[in-house]
Amino acid sequence: MAKNETSGKGGVSGNTVFGAPCWVSLTTRDVETTEEFYRAVFGWEWRPNSLGDRFRVAQVDGVPVAGIAAVASMWQMAVAWTVYFAVPSADEVAARCRERGGTTAVGPLSLPPGRAALLADRDGAVFGIWEGRLVTDWEQWHEAAPTFIRLHTRNAFDAAIFYGEVLDWATSRQGCCEVQYDGDEVVLRSGGVVVARIHSGAVESAPDPTIRPHWQVNFTVADVAACVRTARTHGGEVLQWEAGADEAVLADPDGARFTVTSKVEH
Numbered sequence: 001m002a003k004n005e006t007s008g009k010g011g012v013s014g015n016t017v018f019g020a021p022c023w024v025s026l027t028t029r030d031v032e033t034t035e036e037f038y039r040a041v042f043g044w045e046w047r048p049n050s051l052g053d054r055f056r057v058a059q060v061d062g063v064p065v066a067g068i069a070a071v072a073s074m075w076q077m078a079v080a081w082t083v084y085f086a087v088p089s090a091d092e093v094a095a096r097c098r099e100r101g102g103t104t105a106v107g108p109l110s111l112p113p114g115r116a117a118l119l120a121d122r123d124g125a126v127f128g129i130w131e132g133r134l135v136t137d138w139e140q141w142h143e144a145a146p147t148f149i150r151l152h153t154r155n156a157f158d159a160a161i162f163y164g165e166v167l168d169w170a171t172s173r174q175g176c177c178e179v180q181y182d183g184d185e186v187v188l189r190s191g192g193v194v195v196a197r198i199h200s201g202a203v204e205s206a207p208d209p210t211i212r213p214h215w216q217v218n219f220t221v222a223d224v225a226a227c228v229r230t231a232r233t234h235g236g237e238v239l240q241w242e243a244g245a246d247e248a249v250l251a252d253p254d255g256a257r258f259t260v261t262s263k264v265e266h
Contacts, residue, residue, distance in 0.1 A: 017138045019167040019177045020190035021149050022086040022130055024217050025067040027077050028254045031056060033235070034068050037252050040234045041227050041260075042145070042219065051111065057135070058145075064136040065145035079254045081217040082118065083149045084128035085167055086138075090115040093129050096166045097121070121162055123154050123204055123213040142193065146220035149196040150259075153213045156200040160186040163198075210239070210249075210257065218259040224248050227260045 028034045035046045035056060042058075044065070049055035054070040071077060087093045090108035097119045098104060105126065107117030114132020121127070135141070153159040160179060164170055169188065170179040178189040188196035202213040221227050224246055228238055231250045239257065241248035247261040 017134070017190065018086050018088055018173075018175060019169050020086055020138070020188075021083050021147070021195050022138060022141070023067065023084040023128075023135050024081055024147060025069060025084065025128070026081050026252075026256055028068055028070050028079055028252075028256060030254065031068065031070045033253050034070070037231075037234050037236060038066075041230050041236070041250075042221070044145075060144040063140050063144035065141060065147075067135070078126075079256050080126070081256055081258050082126060082128050083215050083217060084116070084130045086134065087129045087131050087167065090117050090129050090131040093117075093131075093166060094119060100162055100165060102162070102166070121153075121159065121213070123159070123202070125151060125153060125159075125213040125215055127215050138190075148194060148218050148220070150216045150218060151196065151198040151213075152202045152211075152216060153198060153200065154202055154204060156184065156186045156198040157181070159198050216257070216259055218261055221260045221262060224260050224262050 026034065031054060038044050038058060039046070044058040044060060046056045046058055049057050049067065056068045057064045058066040058068070094104050094108055094117050101122035103120045105118040105120060108115045108131070109117065114130055116131070117129050119127055119129060136144075141147075151159060160169075164179060167177070169177045177195070180187040180189065184200060186198040187194060188198070203211050204213060206212050224241075225243070228241055228248050228250070231252075232238060235253035237251040239249040239251055246263055247259060249257060249259050251257050
């Protein structure tokens, strides 16, 4: 994957990126259907992954932007988009997560050129961590397929403390993420770029999974209405959208939920 250090434009230049979202990956059942859907909705092209036939990497103008793993049935995992955070040590971060009431679902595992794990915070929201060389340069990733993440959780400020301690947010270490308390939400920035927002109000026992604590992956697009139409015609579902709105919640043919928005995060 490209480098664990960024260069060129932006405030993170020359600093190790850690604690920030660095990749998104989709756990699904069917590679071909998934490829066709996201190619139509986002214009992504796909290439094989060194991990095997069940894995693919999406590209925009040759830049890797997302991954899919058709292992949901084989590994009895949920069909879902997962955000991965860059960390210096997967073992240390997994241990800190457990010490603070979180759990380890998978790993840490060796996935050359790095190590990965799937964790859950103490409210049950699942997230991934990645130690090692990034899939693609951090700034190139954001430019090629602008992505930001929202955590819908029980209490935003309590969650910010948990993730801050686990992922070393707002520390004195060079390159760490900046945390800002903005009204009733928490905003996470890396190098001045908004990479995540944390919202209160999720209900742990809610029967609707969209109301339970979860990390939501958002893709910035030029035309939300066009994405909505294309998703419908390619077997997806529109879960939330009003005509003319600048944001829509969609599901792919396998049921994985994601958001498209025309709003640029600052």
